[in-house]
Amino acid sequence: MRNYESLLQGNITKSITKMAMPLMGIAFIQMAYTFVDLIWLGRLSTEAVAAVGTCGFFVWLAQAITLITKTGMSVELSQAYGRRDEEGIEKITISGFQVNTVLCISLMTIFLVFKDSMYGFYKLEPVVEKLALDYHLIISWGLVFTFLNPFFAAIFYSQGNSTTPFKVSLIALVFNIAFDPILIFGFGPVPKMGMKGAAIATVLAQAIATILYVYIGIRYSEYYTRINYIKTITFKYIKQIVRLGIPASMQSLIHALIGIKLNQYIAIYGSVGIATYAVGSQIESISWMSSEGFATSFTAFFGQNYGAKNFERLKEAKKVCIKLILAIGLFASAVMIIGNKFLFKIFTPNDPEVIAEGSKYLIIMGITAALMALEIGVAGMLNGLGLTKFPAINGTILNAVRIPMAYIFMKYLALTGIWITMSLTGALKGIVMIAIFIYIEKRTNGFRNNMNKYQKSTRA
Numbered sequence: 146m147r148n149y150e151s152l153l154q155g156n157i158t159k160s161i162t163k164m165a166m167p168l169m170g171i172a173f174i175q176m177a178y179t180f181v182d183l184i185w186l187g188r189l190s191t192e193a194v195a196a197v198g199t200c201g202f203f204v205w206l207a208q209a210i211t212l213i214t215k216t217g218m219s220v221e222l223s224q225a226y227g228r229r230d231e232e233g234i235e236k237i238t239i240s241g242f243q244v245n246t247v248l249c250i251s252l253m254t255i256f257l258v259f260k261d262s263m264y265g266f267y268k269l270e271p272v273v274e275k276l277a278l279d280y281h282l283i284i285s286w287g288l289v290f291t292f293l294n295p296f297f298a299a300i301f302y303s304q305g306n307s308t309t310p311f312k313v314s315l316i317a318l319v320f321n322i323a324f325d326p327i328l329i330f331g332f333g334p335v336p337k338m339g340m341k342g343a344a345i346a347t348v349l350a351q352a353i354a355t356i357l358y359v360y361i362g363i364r365y366s367e368y369y370t371r372i373n374y375i376k377t378i379t380f381k382y383i384k385q386i387v388r389l390g391i392p393a394s395m396q397s398l399i400h401a402l403i404g405i406k407l408n409q410y411i412a413i414y415g416s417v418g419i420a421t422y423a424v425g426s427q428i429e430s431i432s433w434m435s436s437e438g439f440a441t442s443f444t445a446f447f448g449q450n451y452g453a454k455n456f457e458r459l460k461e462a463k464k465v466c467i468k469l470i471l472a473i474g475l476f477a478s479a480v481m482i483i484g485n486k487f488l489f490k491i492f493t494p495n496d497p498e499v500i501a502e503g504s505k506y507l508i509i510m511g512i513t514a515a516l517m518a519l520e521i522g523v524a525g526m527l528n529g530l531g532l533t534k535f536p537a538i539n540g541t542i543l544n545a546v547r548i549p550m551a552y553i554f555m556k557y558l559a560l561t562g563i564w565i566t567m568s569l570t571g572a573l574k575g576i577v578m579i580a581i582f583i584y585i586e587k588r589t590n591g592f593r594n595n596m597n598k599y600q601k602s603t604r605a
Contacts, residue, residue: 152305152446153227153453157465160305161442165469167311168302168438173431174314181325183424186343187492189329193340194493195416196276198423199267202405203256204284207291209397210252214245215295216444217390220531221382222303223445227452233382235372240382241296242374244390249292256285266405267412273419280344287348290355297358300369302445313357321350392537393528400544410551410563417498418560424492424499425506429514432477436518439470440525447529456591463586466526467519467579474518481511502560509564516575523578527585530592531600535581543574 152160186193218241225233256263260281264274298310327335328342338345362370411418443466450458481488489503524536547570554562589595 152449153455153458157446157458157462158469161439161446161462161465161469164305164307164445165439165442167307168441169435169473170311170438171298171307171314172434172438174311174318177318177322181322183427183492185326185329186340187424187494189339191416191420191493191496191499192270192273193276194423195269195419196273196340197280197343198419198426199264199269199273199277199408200280200284201423201426202401202408203263203281204291205401205404206398207252207256207288208295209394209401210248211245211292211295212394212397213248213387213390214241214292215299215390216393216528216533217241217244217386217388218296218299219303219441219444220389220448220528220533221385222300223448223529224452224531226303226305227449235368236377236379236382237386238300238369239372239374239377240379241299241386243378244383244386245292245296249288253285253288256281256288260285267409269412270416273416276340279340283341283344283348287344287351290348290351293355294351294358297355297362297369300367302441303448305445305449307442309361313354313361316357317350317354320353321346324349389531389533392533393524396537396540396544399541403544403547406548407551407563407567410555411560414560417496417502420493420496420499421502421506421560424489425503425510428488428507429481429510431480432474432514432518433521435473435477436470436521439466439473440521440528443522443525444529447526448531449529451530451592456593460591463526463582466522470518470522471515473522474515477518478511478514481507481514485511505561506564509561509568510571513568513572513575517571519575520571520578523575523582527582530596532585535585535599536578539574539577539581543570543577546570 152164183194183197186197218237221237222234225237260278264277264281267274269277294313301307301309324346325343326332328338328346329340330342331337359370361367408419408422411422443462446462446466447459450462485504485507486500488507489500493499493503520536520540524540527533527535547566550570551563551566554566556562558565585599586592589599
């Protein structure tokens, strides 16, 4: 059996935290990419911030599509490691790459062919639309790296190895931080490129991450660099990866599309509203991206132990995971509520209107941050058990409720009504998610019996 970080024995808190801390670091690194862009572009103009914020929803859409492969592979591979299924590990990896390639080419084509229609939907101010299209075009060509990096990361996560993806992401971020201001404002022989420079720096950083994954694979003779990805097509594993990954992807995709619609509502209030949401949602991601990092470790832990039939260990892990995720949520809540004005001044120091509106946004979202974190953490546990449909159904329904709810609230409370809508629905998702987990746990005697009844919609 290949060497990997086993999550099947030892102290549960230590095992999960050891894997989760680098993942949490990766979450902050991913968040930092957009933060760096926003910080420097905020020095250009509010319109530049609004433009990158608008583009962010299409980047989010692309990342949602990558979850088909990332989630499906993570669940299948972690359970295969728990079973010590060497042959299955290899076939799952090959199938994941094949699915990933088809998805990448399809989305890249859509992004390039329909870019004008996509941004015309927003009815943006002309200067904002031009800046957004400049950024979008470059990011679209870089989608190949947007898809490859989660694929490689999923291979390591399923092994319980989060340190390698963390190091790769950190190196790529350092490059992005160094080259962002150079390409945006120009330096020496490098001309000032503005929005295009920010996009180029991001794509180059992602390319470096891909190159590092390939180098590590060759240097340490990792199995993913020694297999033939096109020799065999195993429809059994392709089907399992797609079925497990689609619920998580659809949830994120619908969330992104709903975000696009909400952004259209927000655009009614001009660039101040768009800039507030662009910056505020990134600051808020302190909570949900950190939670995503822990949720990924929960998926690997629950997947390996469910595959090995360690049911008592799963019971104890549930308590540990809930405590950890609530601690993350409460910390994020305190940061957003206490540091609301200070955080916004970092990004838009010369715009008092955005700072004032942003302060309200962070306070409202901070109140329910712990429950939002709980939803993400519990989803990670259920995903590891192969129950990916339940987080997706919960998230999809309550995210969809945001559209009519925001439409009503904004009539009376303007932008504040939209922020309240997002906060309330986020809290409800957390409450419903933990209720679903407890219900299935009881009905299956701690996941021992009748699991096929709950997994059948996501498994072959």
